[in-house]
Amino acid sequence: MTFDTADTDNRTVTSQYDEYVMPIWKSLNVPVERASDCTLEDFDGNTYLDLFSGISVTNAGHNNSAVVEAAQDQLEEFVHGCSYVHPNAPVGELAERLAEITPGDLQKTFFCNSGTEAVEGAVKLARKHTGNTEVIALEMAFHGRTLGSLALTGNKAYKKDMAPTINDVSHTPAPYAYRCRTCDGSCSNDCADELEHIIGTHTSDDIAAVVVEPIMGEGGIIVPPEGWLERVSEIVHDHGGLLILDEVQSGYGRTGELFATEHFDVEPDIMAQAKGIANGMPLGAFTAPADVADSFESGDHLSTFGGNPVACAAALATIDELQGGLVDNAREQGEWLSSRLADLESSFDVVGDARGLGLMQGIELVDPDDTGPMGVAPAPDKKLATAVADRLREAGVVIGVGGYYGNVMRFQPPLSIDREQLETGVDALEEALEAEVADA
Numbered sequence: 460m461t462f463d464t465a466d467t468d469n470r471t472v473t474s475q476y477d478e479y480v481m482p483i484w485k486s487l488n489v490p491v492e493r494a495s496d497c498t499l500e501d502f503d504g505n506t507y508l509d510l511f512s513g514i515s516v517t518n519a520g521h522n523n524s525a526v527v528e529a530a531q532d533q534l535e536e537f538v539h540g541c542s543y544v545h546p547n548a549p550v551g552e553l554a555e556r557l558a559e560i561t562p563g564d565l566q567k568t569f570f571c572n573s574g575t576e577a578v579e580g581a582v583k584l585a586r587k588h589t590g591n592t593e594v595i596a597l598e599m600a601f602h603g604r605t606l607g608s609l610a611l612t613g614n615k616a617y618k619k620d621m622a623p624t625i626n627d628v629s630h631t632p633a634p635y636a637y638r639c640r641t642c643d644g645s646c647s648n649d650c651a652d653e654l655e656h657i658i659g660t661h662t663s664d665d666i667a668a669v670v671v672e673p674i675m676g677e678g679g680i681i682v683p684p685e686g687w688l689e690r691v692s693e694i695v696h697d698h699g700g701l702l703i704l705d706e707v708q709s710g711y712g713r714t715g716e717l718f719a720t721e722h723f724d725v726e727p728d729i730m731a732q733a734k735g736i737a738n739g740m741p742l743g744a745f746t747a748p749a750d751v752a753d754s755f756e757s758g759d760h761l762s763t764f765g766g767n768p769v770a771c772a773a774a775l776a777t778i779d780e781l782q783g784g785l786v787d788n789a790r791e792q793g794e795w796l797s798s799r800l801a802d803l804e805s806s807f808d809v810v811g812d813a814r815g816l817g818l819m820q821g822i823e824l825v826d827p828d829d830t831g832p833m834g835v836a837p838a839p840d841k842k843l844a845t846a847v848a849d850r851l852r853e854a855g856v857v858i859g860v861g862g863y864y865g866n867v868m869r870f871q872p873p874l875s876i877d878r879e880q881l882e883t884g885v886d887a888l889e890e891a892l893e894a895e896v897a898d899a
């Protein structure tokens with residue numbers, strides 16, 4: 460039997476979801492029958508410009524032919540043998556490639572299936588290596604939904620009804636300049652020094668790790684001020700811990716460098732990866748220098764599906780595509796996008812802040828007549844962000860909405876996007892903002 464969708468329409472799929480899929484799916488109201496490059500097509504034949512890449516995953520473009528071909532070739536060889544029981548070439552080659560392309564001395568990789576597993580595995584490795592248990596993450600961070608990563612995630616919205624998670628986790632302020640509570644946006648990096656205070660007051664000083672997204676994704680596309688990550692790295696090392704950088708969302712070309720870490724003068728002790736690594740095939744990974752990685756002993760960690768050979772073959776082709784011009788395109792288009800979003804910030808009172816790097820950018824929508832939490836910056840306007848996204852969808856453009864306050868419009872398109880497509884997206888955003896402001 461082949462999978463035939465000829466008689467399926469949008470209504471069929473959404474009603475199947477309503478009846479048979481657990482009620483946790485967050486709909487953008489765009490069912491997808493097929494996708495290519497930056498275009499999604501639904502079951503009723505409508506097409507959409509995709510500015511969100513399935514939450515920042517299809518970095519090499521939907522259905523990239525080189526990636527599809529690499530996966531198909533491996534499918535014909537074999538699909539599964541458990542990569543920890545049967546050594547195979549895609550895993551070996553990908554691990555060697557990651558040692559070449561990841562920052563600093565990162566050398567040995569553990570492969571899993573998702574971002575949350577990559578983060579939790581990284582924490583286990585840090586605990587094993589340091590002999591310590593305590594972990595610190597950032598307020599407003601997002602690291603996943605399984606109980607370990609959820610403990611690190613700094614947002615009650617994801618934790619409601621789910622406690623208790625794992626113990627020994629504390630949080631330190633995020634480097635959120637626009638809504639900074641510690642240095643009035645002057646970015647003196649007091650919020651980095653706050654980590655020292657958190658270690659002193661919340662922990663016994665037996666630090667296993669500090670876990671940081673170099674650029675925060677779900678928190679609202681937050682780029683730290685100059686020197687912040689360097690200071691955090693210094694503090695965690697002073698206390699005998701490891702710096703775990705979560706590049707699940709910011710990695711694989713998204714910010715105009717292969718890894719966002721490259722924008723900063725730091726080297727991670729462990730780096731978590733997923734999302735863009737295999738352009739949509741399920742794959743996660745964490746990579747560490749040999750001396751850290753070798754702390755794991757046989758039996759300390761394993762995954763039945765982790766390092767699936769088809770996903771690893773797709774990852775190798777994805778990296779070729781990224782290095783073959785897509786990272787450069789992300790940087791180039793990102794510069795243009797920054798200036799257009801900065802123009803929107805100047806033209807609209809409701810655009811409080813425009814920020815990001817490469818093709819990981821966002822604008823924060825606000826109510827200019829109301830003050831934000833703790834008297835800092837104008838109030839976040841989540842309702843406006845949702846309304847603008849709805850208008851964009853009606854205009855055939857899919858965009859992300861997120862951020863701690865739910866008011867950030869997120870531009871995270873496939874890195875293959877061209878100027879004309881990007882212009883179409885920004886023009887549509889501008890029109891939607893004009894329409895919403897006029898209706899207010």
Ligand SMILES: Cc1ncc(COP(=O)(O)O)c(C=O)c1O
Pocket residue numbers: 514573574575576578601602603604672676677705706707708709733734
């Ligand atoms: C920075 C970061 N870490 C971890 C995760 C969790 O990844 P996954 O949904 O693949 O478990 C996400 C997902 O959005 C993420 O953005």
